[in-house]
Amino acid sequence: MTRELHSFPGGLQMPTFKTLSDQEMSILHPLPERLILPLQQHIGIPSQPCVSIGDKVLKGQTIARAFGYVSVPMHASTSGKIIDIGDYPVPHPSELKAPCIVIESDGEDKLFDIRPTNEYASVDPKELQDVIRECGIIGLGGAGFPAHVKLNEGVENAVDTLIINGVECEPYITCDDRLIQEKASYVVAGTRMIRHAVQAKHCVIAVEEDMPAAYAELEKLIDDDIELVKVPTRYPAGGEKQLIQVLTGKEVPSGGLPIHAGIVMHNVATAAAVFRAVTRGEPVISRYVTVTGLVEKSRNLQVLLGTTVKDCIKACNFEADENCRVILGGPMMGMHVTNPDVPVIKTTNCILVQENIPRLPEMPCIRCGNCVDVCPVNLLPQQLYWFAKTDNTEASQRHHIFDCIECGCCSYVCPSNIPLVQYYRYGKSQIAAEERRRDGADHASARFAARNERLQKDEREKQSVKEEKRIANQKEDKQSYINAAVERSKAKRALNKKTLEDTNKDD
Ligand code: SF4
Ligand code: SF4
Numbered sequence: 001m002t003r004e005l006h007s008f009p010g011g012l013q014m015p016t017f018k019t020l021s022d023q024e025m026s027i028l029h030p031l032p033e034r035l036i037l038p039l040q041q042h043i044g045i046p047s048q049p050c051v052s053i054g055d056k057v058l059k060g061q062t063i064a065r066a067f068g069y070v071s072v073p074m075h076a077s078t079s080g081k082i083i084d085i086g087d088y089p090v091p092h093p094s095e096l097k098a099p100c101i102v103i104e105s106d107g108e109d110k111l112f113d114i115r116p117t118n119e120y121a122s123v124d125p126k127e128l129q130d131v132i133r134e135c136g137i138i139g140l141g142g143a144g145f146p147a148h149v150k151l152n153e154g155v156e157n158a159v160d161t162l163i164i165n166g167v168e169c170e171p172y173i174t175c176d177d178r179l180i181q182e183k184a185s186y187v188v189a190g191t192r193m194i195r196h197a198v199q200a201k202h203c204v205i206a207v208e209e210d211m212p213a214a215y216a217e218l219e220k221l222i223d224d225d226i227e228l229v230k231v232p233t234r235y236p237a238g239g240e241k242q243l244i245q246v247l248t249g250k251e252v253p254s255g256g257l258p259i260h261a262g263i264v265m266h267n268v269a270t271a272a273a274v275f276r277a278v279t280r281g282e283p284v285i286s287r288y289v290t291v292t293g294l295v296e297k298s299r300n301l302q303v304l305l306g307t308t309v310k311d312c313i314k315a316c317n318f319e320a321d322e323n324c325r326v327i328l329g330g331p332m333m334g335m336h337v338t339n340p341d342v343p344v345i346k347t348t349n350c351i352l353v354q355e356n357i358p359r360l361p362e363m364p365c366i367r368c369g370n371c372v373d374v375c376p377v378n379l380l381p382q383q384l385y386w387f388a389k390t391d392n393t394e395a396s397q398r399h400h401i402f403d404c405i406e407c408g409c410c411s412y413v414c415p416s417n418i419p420l421v422q423y424y425r426y427g428k429s430q431i432a433a434e435e436r437r438r439d440g441a442d443h444a445s446a447r448f449a450a451r452n453e454r455l456q457k458d459e460r461e462k463q464s465v466k467e468e469k470r471i472a473n474q475k476e477d478k479q480s481y482i483n484a485a486v487e488r489s490k491a492k493r494a495l496n497k498k499t500l501e502d503t504n505k506d507d
Pocket of ligand 1: 365
């Protein structure tokens with residue numbers, strides 16, 4: 001039976017530029033001399049190094065351990081020597097440096113002793129989650145959320161449907177499309193493993209209508225246990241909440257999670273990584289990356305994590321200079337980086353090189369309402385813009401700024417060239433800062449109260465010691481007084497006796 005598809009509000013039809021890079025087989029990027037591996041490549045707590053400078057490591061060896069539940073370990077992308085553990089430029093909007101482990105390759109690419117898991121269907125779902133975690137698997141679609149956390153939600157709640165998301169809706173990006181075409185068996189087997197890990201009743205793999213080759217490869221491999229669905233090409237159909245709405249007609253409520261609708265969603269690349277982890281014990285140390293835009297040869301590369309963005313661009317016959325700008329991700333949601341020495345990390349799906357054209361000047365909002373029409377989550381973008389601009393955090397929250405998925409549809413259609421998403425990011429950061437300040441203030445007032453309490457206690461103790469001393473002194477004084485009186489009385493009696501004796505002698 002064909003699944004009935006639904007729609008989501010807003011969205012955009014736009015040129016996709018996917019044929020630039022989706023026509024040819026991906027190629028392996030050559031082994032770099034040096035790999036820079038940031039300790040934070042996922043949402044959550046950064047991993048903690050378990051190697052030291054000078055250590056020799058093998059490909060796939062754990063070099064940093066997970067720290068806390070929402071964290072994953074990190075593994076060496078090749079064999080070689082740890083030459084530094086320190087701060088390096090990383091892919092982050094702040095462009096600040098962050099802690100990294102640097103490996104100098106020995107050129108041998110020698111593999112660590114990694115082990116597969118037994119036949120997955122006989123393994124307890126919880127154990128499967130541990131395998132997935134130990135292999136450092138996170139949401140490889142770009143979200144970067146540790147996969148085991150989402151799987152655990154599935155074990156602890158009844159899961160109706162597992163959705164494997166192959167809807168690569170952002171223009172230019174084709175890494176999932178090529179991965180499916182080249183490794184469809186990994187995606188399908190990984191999907192079955194994830195389904196076992198969350199014990200889902202139903203399972204759907206979704207791709208976009210403009211991915212016919214990928215669809216055909218999947219179709220060859222699936223049975224009745226998996227439903228394969230083509231969804232209309234419309235941005236941002238691959239967004240988590242939008243895809244759920246298209247496939248099920250269910251709306252995940254504001255602030256809610258897919259699991260609240262009985263759904264768990266993972267990306268196709270995550271499914272392929274799960275297959276590798278379970279059947280071969282392979283951790284996440286490489287990924288498909290689309291390199292496209294101005295480069296001479298747009299294509300997909302299989303890149304070892306830690307390879308620099310500059311090297312990937314070079315591999316596509318291009319030298320990035322000040323006349324171009326480099327975006328990690330797509331043109332709608334990607335992150336502009338000025339330093340091409342940043343490394344490819346687990347969430348880097350695309351390197352887009354564009355001409356560095358100055359942005360058109362921002363003009364006042366003319367209340368045209370275009371932004372409202374395209375918002376896929378039914379927000380009021382122009383209102384949110386105004387609240388963010390005027391630091392009205394209370395109104396921003398009331399108008400659900402945190403439901404904004406930063407898809408960029410509103411900025412794309414704004415005739416006044418207002419960089420709306422930047423305003424929303426600023427608005428969200430202001431709210432987060434306020435919360436931190438409030439938490440800090442609560443913490444400070446708790447500390448102040450504790451300090452007062454401690455000082456009062458000290459004072460009470462001091463007073464009680466003083467009082468005890470005073471009473472003891474008083475007792476001592478009284479005793480001395482009595483003793484002195486007794487002594488005085490004895491002396492007087494002795495004197496009287498002597499006087500009496502002397503008087504008797506004289507008589
Ligand atoms: S699209 Fe731009 S100009 Fe039009 S209402 Fe929205 S913010 Fe204002
Ligand atoms: S960026 Fe946010 S406000 Fe703008 S269209 Fe997307 S979800 Fe709506």
